[in-house]
Structures are given as C-alpha cells and as structure tokens.
Amino acid sequence: MASIKMKSVDAVVIGGGWAGAILAKELTEAGQSVVMLERGADRSTASDGAYPGSIDELQANFRHKIFQNLSKSSVTIRNSSDQTALPYRQMAAFLPGEGVGGAGLHWSGVHFRMPPDDLIMRTKVKEKYGEKFIPEGMNLQDYGVTYDDLEPFFDKAEKVFGTSGEAYTVNGQVVGKGNFFAPSRSDNFPLPALKDVYGANMFRKAAEEVGFHPYAMPAANASAQYTNPYGVQMGPCNFCGYCSGYACYMYSKASPNVNILPALRNDPKFELRAESHVLRVELDSTKTKATGVTYLDRKGNEVFQPAELVIVSAFQFHNVHLMLLSGIGKPYDPVANEGVVGRNFVYQNVTTTTAWFDKSVYTNQFIGTGGGGVAFDDFNSENFDHGPLGFIGGSPVWVNQAGIKGIAAAKIGGPPGTPHWGSAWKKAMVDTYQHSVRMDAHGTNMAYRDVYLDLDPTWKDAYGLPMLRMTFDWKDNDIRMNRYVVSQIAKVTKAMGATDVHLGQRQPGEHFDTRFYQTTHLAGGAVMGDDPKTSALNRYLQSWDVSNVFVIGANAFPQGTGYNPTGMVAALAYWSAHHIRTTYLKNPGPLVQL
Amino acid sequence: MRQRKRVTAAALFGGLGISLAGLSAIVPTAHAQVPAPAASAPGTTGLVAQGEYVARASDCVACHTAPGGTPFAGGLSFALPMGTIYAPNITPDAQTGIGKYTEAEFARAVREGVRRDGASLYPAMPFPSYARMTDADIHALYVYFMQGVKPVANTVKASTIPWPLSMRWPLIGWRMMFAPSVKDAQAKSARPFADPVLARGAYLVEGPGHCGACHTPRAITMQEVALTSADGTRFLAGGGAVDGWIPTSLRGENRTGLGRWSEDDLVEFLKVGRIRRGSAFGGMSDAVGHGTQHLTDEDLHAIARYLKALPPDDTTQTPWTYDATLATALHSGDVSARGARTYVDSCAACHRTDGQAYPTVFPPLAGNPVVMDKVPDSLIHIVLTGDILRATHDAPSAFVMPGFADRLSDEKVADVVSFIRKAWGNNAAPVTAQDVARVRKALPKAEGDAALPLN
Structure with a gap:
C-alpha cells in the first residue's frame, strides 16, 4: 500500500511529453481536473535552453543531459529468444528522453502525416499482391483508423506545432511543389517550408533530374515567428543546428514545453508533478477498471493518486512496460502466438549514405534544421510496385542536415578506411567535412512473431521491478527493402556529381547492433486495431481490457513507419482525446463494443 | 524575483x-x-x-x-x-x-x-x-x-x-x-478635457496608475517635476534610472517617445507587453504583468488616447525613417563598421541584420525608442544582463534574452551598443567603454532561477 494517498482527480496523465501534454490540454478544456506525473525534472527554454550554455555538444549529445537516466531504469536487449538479454547501460542505438517535454523536447522536429496506405497496410498488400505475399512470421496489420479519420487531427497538430512545409494538394487541388505522393490536406501548412540548405538543394536538383519527386520536409522548426491556436508563440529557426538533444534557445523547435504547457500551467484544473516516477496503474478487483496510479515522489515516498481516467502517455516502451507491470491486457506469448502486450514491437530501418564532392563545393554541414531538408517518397509506402521486388515496406530518402557539430564531425572523420586518429584523420576531416552530404534511407521495419517485448526474468531496475526485455533482430524482408532503396540513391549521388560515395546498406544476415546510434523511433508493443486478439488497444487507443485506461504513443503502431513518428503520435493523441471528450466522458466505458 | x-x-x-x-x-x-x-x-x-x-x-x-x-x-x-x-x-x-x-x-x-x-x-x-x-x-x-x-x-x-x-x-x-x-x-x-475618454485616461495615468513615478523626471529634492499634463511638458518626459533601467518618455517625441506608436499599439502593449514596435522589459514587464494587462479595453484605450495627446517635450527630433545602409553592408559581409561584427555574432540571430527582428517574439531594434534614448543605460543594461519578456494572460509565452556580461568586454559592449544606436536610421550618440563600466558596476544582483519562466 502506498504511504500517501492524494485527493482523487478526474484524470491522471503519465508522462510529460507530447502525448501527455495534448491529452492534459484537451481534458482540461473539457473541464476535467488533471494531474500530470513526469518522472524527470521540469524543463524550460529558460533553464535548459539558456544560450549560449545550452549549445554544449558534449553535454547534450554525448553526456545526454536531457535523456533517460539509465542507472535507474533501462531495458534489456537480445537478438533472439534463445539468448539471455543484457541491460542497455549506455546510450547508443536509441535515446529515450526524460523530464518535462520528454522526447518532444529532445527531438529534431521532423513532422509527418502517416501515408494513408500505411494505415491499411495489410488490406493494401493483400489487395495488390495477394495474401501469400506476406512472409511467414510477419504480423502485418491495419491500424483500424484511416487517413480520413485522422486528417483533422493531423491538421490540428500541425497548427499547434507551427509546422513549416509545402503542400502538394489541399482539398484535392494542387497548390504547390510539395510531396507528390502525399494525401490531400484540408489546409496548408501553418508556415512556409524552411529554406533548403545547400546540400539539400543539390539533392533536390539531382533527384528531380533522375525523375524522382523531391519535396521540402515538413518540419516543426518554425520558418517564421508564429502564434499557435493556444496563443503561445514560437521564434523563427535560425538554422543553428542545435535541435536534436537540445532545448531550442530560439523557441523555434516545437515542444510541449514551448507549444502547449504555457497554456496549461496557469490552468487551475491542471497540476504538473515533476520527478514523480510511476510504478504501476492500480486496478480494482475485477481487473477491468483502473483506480489510479502509484508513483514515487521526489523524496521517494510511495504515493497513490486516485483518478477516474488514466492516460498512459510515456515513451513507447515505458507504456508497454507499465501495462505489463500493471496487468493491463494479456502479455504476448510468442510461442503460443497469443496475447497482445509486447506483440508487434518494431523499430525503424535507417541507414546513412555519404557523398563526397570536389573541394570547390562547400556544403556547410554545420548549418542545419532538425526537421528540415529535402526528401523523395518514390520508394516509400505503396508509391511503387513491390510485386517484382518481393518485399513489404519502403523508405523515404532525404537530406535532413540537422547540423553536424564539432564532435560529431570529428567522429565521422573522413571516408571509410581513413584512420580515426592522427594526421591522416585530421587531413581527411579537413578535406571532407565541408565537402560532403549525408542522406538517409529512413525505412520501415515490419512486425514479426519472434520480435517482441516482455518482462525480463533476470534483471530488475532501481525500483526492484523487472526490466523490460527487447527481443529484436533485423529480418530478411527489411534488409532487402533497405538494399533496394539505397541502390536507388546511387542515381541521385551520381547526378549530384559526387566524387566518391559510400552507400549505407544493410548487409544480408546483419544483426541488430546496440552500440551505434540508429534512431529513437521505437514503436509498437501495445498496438491499436480492430481485433483484440491482435491489438492491445482499440481504434481510440483505449485498452480493450481496462476501459478507463488509454495508452497514447508510438506503441500503438502495428508496424514501423518510414516516417518519423511524432506527427502520427500527436494526431493519434488528438484523435483519442476527441473521442474521450465527445463520447467517453459522457458515458464512460468501452468505446468499441465487440 | x-x-x-x-x-x-x-x-x-x-x-x-x-x-x-x-x-x-x-x-x-x-x-x-x-x-x-x-x-x-x-x-x-x-x-x-x-x-x-x-x-x-x-x-x-x-x-x-x-x-x-x-x-x-x-x-x-x-x-x-x-x-x-x-x-x-x-x-x-x-x-x-x-x-x-x-x-x-x-x-x-x-x-x-x-x-x-x-x-x-x-x-x-x-x-x-x-x-x-x-x-x-x-x-x-x-x-x-x-x-x-x-x-x-x-x-x-x-x-x-x-x-x-x-x-x-x-x-x-x-x-x-x-x-x-x-x-x-x-x-x-476635474480640469476640462476634450472628451470623457481623455479625462478617464488622465485620471488613470496621473492618479492610480502613478506612471509619472517612473516616467517623470525628479528634482534634486526627489519630487516629480510635474504631476499632471497641465504642469508642462516635463510630465512623463522620461525618468531617472530604476533598477538600472531608464523609463522612457511617454510623450510624442518621434524617436525617443511614443510619437510613432498608435493608440492601438499602446493598448496592445499594455495588454500583452509585445507589439510590432517593441517589447516590455525591465520594470515595465512587471507593470504590464500585474497591472495594465488586467485593465479593461476601455481603460486601456483611455490611457492610450491620453498619452497620445501629450505633445513632445523634445521638439528637435527629426522623424525616424528606416535606413538600409548598414543592413546592406552586413548582408554583403561587410562588418567593418564599429560593433558590426559583434552584432552579427551575438545579436542578429534574433534581431536580424536588418534590425527588424521578429516581433512580437523578438523585438525590433530599428526605430525602437528605448534604443535611441539620450541615456543609453537601458540598452547597455539589457546587453549585459539580458531580460525576460513575461507571460501575460493573453500572451502566455515568456521570452528570455540571454545576458552577455560574461562574454563581452566593456569595449565590445560599447561597440555593439553604439552600432545598434546608429544603424537602420537610429541616430543616437555612441557610447563609451566607460559608460558600460559604470552600468556594469551598478548592476543589480542576478535573479535566482525561481524567477525564470517555464516555457
């Protein structure tokens, strides 16, 4: 039993990131009293983004100032079920955040809408290529929502985030030179696209030349000063490149801290409790209703916060962890292929290609915007014929120059094969840093029966709780997808006039290596859908089993997306909130009857 | 705090x-x-x-x-x-x-x-x-x-x-x-006014609002030299330093007063502390924060109309017009003007090389009355310590300008302040390193973290 019991509130929100901030804002607008519990510190531009101290690459990107404290809790990782997992003790492959703002504070700002076909992927693949096209062991699923369902919420999120971009079609009419493959929108972006940096512009021209369809990446880095629907303001991005891993000192990278919390903190119905680490969601004796949450406060007291509604909106794998620790939903069993919590755990399939140019070409890689750049989608989603290729999934390809800073540049050094120290390294760095362009194939990762999350039987965290175990490896389908798309990049680098190119391709049989940064875009594990046998959440992100628990985050994605997940997470948060406000609060209970 | x-x-x-x-x-x-x-x-x-x-x-x-x-x-x-x-x-x-x-x-x-x-x-x-x-x-x-x-x-x-x-x-x-x-x-x-709105404005400004307490110069015996608009043009003509900030003239001077501000500008400023012409800082940030933002639109219009009716005390000022000479030089990479290099390195990200900045987030320096004030202390002070544009009810975002006291020497601050006072049609006198040293020495102790805004 908790030693302190708080006064009951209408809703408790676990996690102070985008999903939590959106839900807290929506619920307070609906008149609900809301307590937000965030295990990390409170953060603001004034403290964590104070210029110039904040733009310290060593502290931010190498000592991971605003990221999770792995000495308290982490995950364990293994490649396959026959191995023993070991704890992830040092930040490397992925970087979970901590503190108010969460991943929404340390992110870069790439802000996409999900491709419509990705939301109905199983249906689409079956329709186009037949069910047999789906490899054995791949859990290909639909989301249970369509693009049309989500469009108003994509739009709302962009307006709240102050997203910069260029539309292709609005209400079916071609309005600009945006993404040819993007679905029609109900409105344009709230801000015009960021300017191309030089390398991205080279990439744009070359991609056009070889017949692809380049477009300006949608970025929640404001291209001008902006006031969002909550009345809060953003400054304009100055292309300094200190986005990912930093609180933006220009107030131009959208974050819960800058874009939502100023409108919440003064609301008497809202209370934010930082440094409050949630241990579990408490259920009543029927295990079908949550009674509140138990957390440790900053002094280490165990506190029970009763609530009518529990919003689980921490980072993807923390949400899954909390569900497993709390007994919400049936844990996934990969052997029996039953259960849903931990099922369809997915990652993202990102590799980087580098092109080098003549010394007369200055690419100014120190300049950058976290979310901006130029991309083409010719090999993403169902924009190309997978039939003859024999794989499922795809990758957008882009130059997303987020500002390569001093230490990162030194670590990159020169082309593969150059030493990492000494005069040869120095020469290679000097010769190449200013004259190279990096581009990513930012691909999908499908869900597989033997890739999943569960509670580790061996390792416990600092709170005595079993750690979350990841069982993950790259699969042939995804490696072949990557190799195909990256091979297409060669056409572009050639047209760019590169003197040397290193195509970043996955190797056949390659295993997941946790030691090198890949992406923090982890997803799935508690997915949404129409069938409680294959999804933990219904289409409104409500637990099938405990109807006053909603679980908001990338955990809801049934498979990995080629895009960055935040735009989809924000849209799902607004979508879920809308249905809580319009339906659930009037008549609490399951929003989907089976 | x-x-x-x-x-x-x-x-x-x-x-x-x-x-x-x-x-x-x-x-x-x-x-x-x-x-x-x-x-x-x-x-x-x-x-x-x-x-x-x-x-x-x-x-x-x-x-x-x-x-x-x-x-x-x-x-x-x-x-x-x-x-x-x-x-x-x-x-x-x-x-x-x-x-x-x-x-x-x-x-x-x-x-x-x-x-x-x-x-x-x-x-x-x-x-x-x-x-x-x-x-x-x-x-x-x-x-x-x-x-x-x-x-x-x-x-x-x-x-x-x-x-x-x-x-x-x-x-x-x-x-x-x-x-x-x-x-x-x-x-x-009870003196006669052209209309009741002006009378209400006079009452609020001269009475409860006590604007003159800061914005009117004081005699050596510390009384305000004028308590109402009927006492001459020194009323609200700009006061002595308060916490190291120089309250500007609230009269109709074109360059250093409110001559180019409209009634609507003033109403908006008193409501949210940030308009296309500038942002509140120093003591005014607080005056907006717990004072003027709470007043009704009618009262704010009354105050604004009354202030707009005050003729300039300094009648010698030529109207400010934008001059692109130095901005053009900066655009073309010419940083030879005194302070230009420091300006580009430390100020232009927010205030832009053209001095127009990004209102209402970051305030313009071109044509800003504070910048051209005869006494340069406010500008020196804010360069040294930075300051905070506080959130208001209708504008819930606060913005923090960083201080440069640890990074810029007295000479560099004097250079950049002189640049700002001269560029874009601003024509105020340059400042010396001694001016900066004097302001630096008198700076209030830094505020603690408790006063930092949370956005």
Whole structure:
C-alpha cells in the first residue's frame, strides 16, 4: 500500500511529453481536473535552453543531459529468444528522453502525416499482391483508423506545432511543389517550408533530374515567428543546428514545453508533478477498471493518486512496460502466438549514405534544421510496385542536415578506411567535412512473431521491478527493402556529381547492433486495431481490457513507419482525446463494443 | 524575483539633512499574483471586485509583496544609502497589517501619505499621485482590502535607518512642499478635457496608475517635476534610472517617445507587453504583468488616447525613417563598421541584420525608442544582463534574452551598443567603454532561477 494517498482527480496523465501534454490540454478544456506525473525534472527554454550554455555538444549529445537516466531504469536487449538479454547501460542505438517535454523536447522536429496506405497496410498488400505475399512470421496489420479519420487531427497538430512545409494538394487541388505522393490536406501548412540548405538543394536538383519527386520536409522548426491556436508563440529557426538533444534557445523547435504547457500551467484544473516516477496503474478487483496510479515522489515516498481516467502517455516502451507491470491486457506469448502486450514491437530501418564532392563545393554541414531538408517518397509506402521486388515496406530518402557539430564531425572523420586518429584523420576531416552530404534511407521495419517485448526474468531496475526485455533482430524482408532503396540513391549521388560515395546498406544476415546510434523511433508493443486478439488497444487507443485506461504513443503502431513518428503520435493523441471528450466522458466505458 | 529595490540616486532633502535618495525607485518589480477575493459580506461582492480592479490599476501588489511572499503581506525592501526600508503589510491583519484602519485613516494613508499613528510615509509610496483618487475608488479599495484580502500575520522588518535620520517628522515638510492636497489634486483632475475618454485616461495615468513615478523626471529634492499634463511638458518626459533601467518618455517625441506608436499599439502593449514596435522589459514587464494587462479595453484605450495627446517635450527630433545602409553592408559581409561584427555574432540571430527582428517574439531594434534614448543605460543594461519578456494572460509565452556580461568586454559592449544606436536610421550618440563600466558596476544582483519562466 502506498504511504500517501492524494485527493482523487478526474484524470491522471503519465508522462510529460507530447502525448501527455495534448491529452492534459484537451481534458482540461473539457473541464476535467488533471494531474500530470513526469518522472524527470521540469524543463524550460529558460533553464535548459539558456544560450549560449545550452549549445554544449558534449553535454547534450554525448553526456545526454536531457535523456533517460539509465542507472535507474533501462531495458534489456537480445537478438533472439534463445539468448539471455543484457541491460542497455549506455546510450547508443536509441535515446529515450526524460523530464518535462520528454522526447518532444529532445527531438529534431521532423513532422509527418502517416501515408494513408500505411494505415491499411495489410488490406493494401493483400489487395495488390495477394495474401501469400506476406512472409511467414510477419504480423502485418491495419491500424483500424484511416487517413480520413485522422486528417483533422493531423491538421490540428500541425497548427499547434507551427509546422513549416509545402503542400502538394489541399482539398484535392494542387497548390504547390510539395510531396507528390502525399494525401490531400484540408489546409496548408501553418508556415512556409524552411529554406533548403545547400546540400539539400543539390539533392533536390539531382533527384528531380533522375525523375524522382523531391519535396521540402515538413518540419516543426518554425520558418517564421508564429502564434499557435493556444496563443503561445514560437521564434523563427535560425538554422543553428542545435535541435536534436537540445532545448531550442530560439523557441523555434516545437515542444510541449514551448507549444502547449504555457497554456496549461496557469490552468487551475491542471497540476504538473515533476520527478514523480510511476510504478504501476492500480486496478480494482475485477481487473477491468483502473483506480489510479502509484508513483514515487521526489523524496521517494510511495504515493497513490486516485483518478477516474488514466492516460498512459510515456515513451513507447515505458507504456508497454507499465501495462505489463500493471496487468493491463494479456502479455504476448510468442510461442503460443497469443496475447497482445509486447506483440508487434518494431523499430525503424535507417541507414546513412555519404557523398563526397570536389573541394570547390562547400556544403556547410554545420548549418542545419532538425526537421528540415529535402526528401523523395518514390520508394516509400505503396508509391511503387513491390510485386517484382518481393518485399513489404519502403523508405523515404532525404537530406535532413540537422547540423553536424564539432564532435560529431570529428567522429565521422573522413571516408571509410581513413584512420580515426592522427594526421591522416585530421587531413581527411579537413578535406571532407565541408565537402560532403549525408542522406538517409529512413525505412520501415515490419512486425514479426519472434520480435517482441516482455518482462525480463533476470534483471530488475532501481525500483526492484523487472526490466523490460527487447527481443529484436533485423529480418530478411527489411534488409532487402533497405538494399533496394539505397541502390536507388546511387542515381541521385551520381547526378549530384559526387566524387566518391559510400552507400549505407544493410548487409544480408546483419544483426541488430546496440552500440551505434540508429534512431529513437521505437514503436509498437501495445498496438491499436480492430481485433483484440491482435491489438492491445482499440481504434481510440483505449485498452480493450481496462476501459478507463488509454495508452497514447508510438506503441500503438502495428508496424514501423518510414516516417518519423511524432506527427502520427500527436494526431493519434488528438484523435483519442476527441473521442474521450465527445463520447467517453459522457458515458464512460468501452468505446468499441465487440 | 528581484531581491530589493535599488538606490539609484542620492539627494538631500532641503536643509533638514534627510536623505531621500532612492525614493524614486517605486516601480513594482515583484511578480506576485493577486489572490482571488476571499468570501465577502453580502452585497459587497461587486464592490470587492471593483476594489480589486482599483488595486490592479494602482499596482499595490508590486511594492507590498516580498519576493516569493504572500501578496500584500509586505516586506519588499528598498535599499537607501542610509539604510533599508521595507514595504508594510497591507493585509487586514489587525496586529501586523492594516486591520485597524478606518476608511478615513486608510484614505489618508493612500492619498496623503500619513500613517494611522500620524507618522509620515516615505514618498516611496506614490501618494502625490494617489491624491487624485476619487472617494469612490478609495472606498472600493478599502472594501477590497478589508473583505477581499485574507489577513496575514507578518511583521515586516523594521527600517534600518539609524537615528536621527530615522525621524519621520521632516517628511511632513516634504509633503507640504511637494505633495498636493486631495482637494487640489482632485480639482486638477476635474480640469476640462476634450472628451470623457481623455479625462478617464488622465485620471488613470496621473492618479492610480502613478506612471509619472517612473516616467517623470525628479528634482534634486526627489519630487516629480510635474504631476499632471497641465504642469508642462516635463510630465512623463522620461525618468531617472530604476533598477538600472531608464523609463522612457511617454510623450510624442518621434524617436525617443511614443510619437510613432498608435493608440492601438499602446493598448496592445499594455495588454500583452509585445507589439510590432517593441517589447516590455525591465520594470515595465512587471507593470504590464500585474497591472495594465488586467485593465479593461476601455481603460486601456483611455490611457492610450491620453498619452497620445501629450505633445513632445523634445521638439528637435527629426522623424525616424528606416535606413538600409548598414543592413546592406552586413548582408554583403561587410562588418567593418564599429560593433558590426559583434552584432552579427551575438545579436542578429534574433534581431536580424536588418534590425527588424521578429516581433512580437523578438523585438525590433530599428526605430525602437528605448534604443535611441539620450541615456543609453537601458540598452547597455539589457546587453549585459539580458531580460525576460513575461507571460501575460493573453500572451502566455515568456521570452528570455540571454545576458552577455560574461562574454563581452566593456569595449565590445560599447561597440555593439553604439552600432545598434546608429544603424537602420537610429541616430543616437555612441557610447563609451566607460559608460558600460559604470552600468556594469551598478548592476543589480542576478535573479535566482525561481524567477525564470517555464516555457
């Protein structure tokens, strides 16, 4: 039993990131009293983004100032079920955040809408290529929502985030030179696209030349000063490149801290409790209703916060962890292929290609915007014929120059094969840093029966709780997808006039290596859908089993997306909130009857 | 939260040898919130709310609240050369506050500067302005303090001014010489105006708003040289330093006053502290924060229209027009002008090389009256310490400008301030490293993290 019991509130929100901030804002607008519990510190531009101290690459990107404290809790990782997992003790492959703002504070700002076909992927693949096209062991699923369902919420999120971009079609009419493959929108972006940096512009021209369809990446880095629907303001991005891993000192990278919390903190119905680490969601004796949450406060007291509604909106794998620790939903069993919590755990399939140019070409890689750049989608989603290729999934390809800073540049050094120290390294760095362009194939990762999350039987965290175990490896389908798309990049680098190119391709049989940064875009594990046998959440992100628990985050994605997940997470948060406000609060209970 | 008010000037009071230095420093700087009115007697709810509004318009909370303390419970310190005085507790606590005050005693304290025990208040209390307040407003204010504010037992520290300087009787002479009687003040407020809106504006500015306390120059004997617009063009022509900030002219000067601001500009500024022409900082940030943003649109228009009707005190100023010469030079990579390089490196990200910045997030420097003020201290001060544009109800985002005191030498600051004062059609005189050294030496102690905004 908790030693302190708080006064009951209408809703408790676990996690102070985008999903939590959106839900807290929506619920307070609906008149609900809301307590937000965030295990990390409170953060603001004034403290964590104070210029110039904040733009310290060593502290931010190498000592991971605003990221999770792995000495308290982490995950364990293994490649396959026959191995023993070991704890992830040092930040490397992925970087979970901590503190108010969460991943929404340390992110870069790439802000996409999900491709419509990705939301109905199983249906689409079956329709186009037949069910047999789906490899054995791949859990290909639909989301249970369509693009049309989500469009108003994509739009709302962009307006709240102050997203910069260029539309292709609005209400079916071609309005600009945006993404040819993007679905029609109900409105344009709230801000015009960021300017191309030089390398991205080279990439744009070359991609056009070889017949692809380049477009300006949608970025929640404001291209001008902006006031969002909550009345809060953003400054304009100055292309300094200190986005990912930093609180933006220009107030131009959208974050819960800058874009939502100023409108919440003064609301008497809202209370934010930082440094409050949630241990579990408490259920009543029927295990079908949550009674509140138990957390440790900053002094280490165990506190029970009763609530009518529990919003689980921490980072993807923390949400899954909390569900497993709390007994919400049936844990996934990969052997029996039953259960849903931990099922369809997915990652993202990102590799980087580098092109080098003549010394007369200055690419100014120190300049950058976290979310901006130029991309083409010719090999993403169902924009190309997978039939003859024999794989499922795809990758957008882009130059997303987020500002390569001093230490990162030194670590990159020169082309593969150059030493990492000494005069040869120095020469290679000097010769190449200013004259190279990096581009990513930012691909999908499908869900597989033997890739999943569960509670580790061996390792416990600092709170005595079993750690979350990841069982993950790259699969042939995804490696072949990557190799195909990256091979297409060669056409572009050639047209760019590169003197040397290193195509970043996955190797056949390659295993997941946790030691090198890949992406923090982890997803799935508690997915949404129409069938409680294959999804933990219904289409409104409500637990099938405990109807006053909603679980908001990338955990809801049934498979990995080629895009960055935040735009989809924000849209799902607004979508879920809308249905809580319009339906659930009037008549609490399951929003989907089976 | 600022720790205390700072002494900004020294002066002797007449032949009596009482120093009143620093008493001009009465601008509110505490960030206290006025609490919701407590339960009040039946029938007085409207009056309590009205009194709360008068308290907002008069900005009582600013001085009568200690940093982090309960609103109105007193304790804000005013450091004077001869000692420190503390703002009294004005909650209705009978022992430590004003609970025993009758309405007549309350009115006398507010409007005439006389305490319940008959002692004179230091003129840090702007009673020469409050003297104008109507009986109706004083009544509402009294009802609010007695019924709408919770009594708080808080004994404020005694003044540390040693005897014989601690004797208050010489202040009687000061009051007689410089503070108008209620009758005279109200008679002046009753002077004819072209329209009732102007009359209301005059009342708010000259009376409860006590704008002149900061924005009007003071004589060597520390009284404001003019208390109303009828007293000449020195009224609101720009005051002496308060916490190291120079209150600008609120009159019609084209370059250093409000000549180019429209009535709507002013209303918006007083409401949210940020407009296309500039943002509130220093003491004004707080004046907007717990004062003007709470006023009705009608009252804000009245204030704005009244201020717009004040002709310039300095009639020599040529109209400001934008001059692109230095911006063009910066665009083409020419940083040879004095301070240009520092400007590009440290200022242009937010304020742009063209000086137009990104209002209403980052304020423009081109044509900004503060930048062209004859006294450059505010500009030097903000470059050294940075400052905070506070959130308001209608503009919930705060913005922090970083300070450059640790990064730029006196010479570099002088260079960049001179550049800003000269570029884009600004034509103010350059500053010297000595100016910067003087301002740097007098800087208030840095505020703690508690005052940092949370966005």
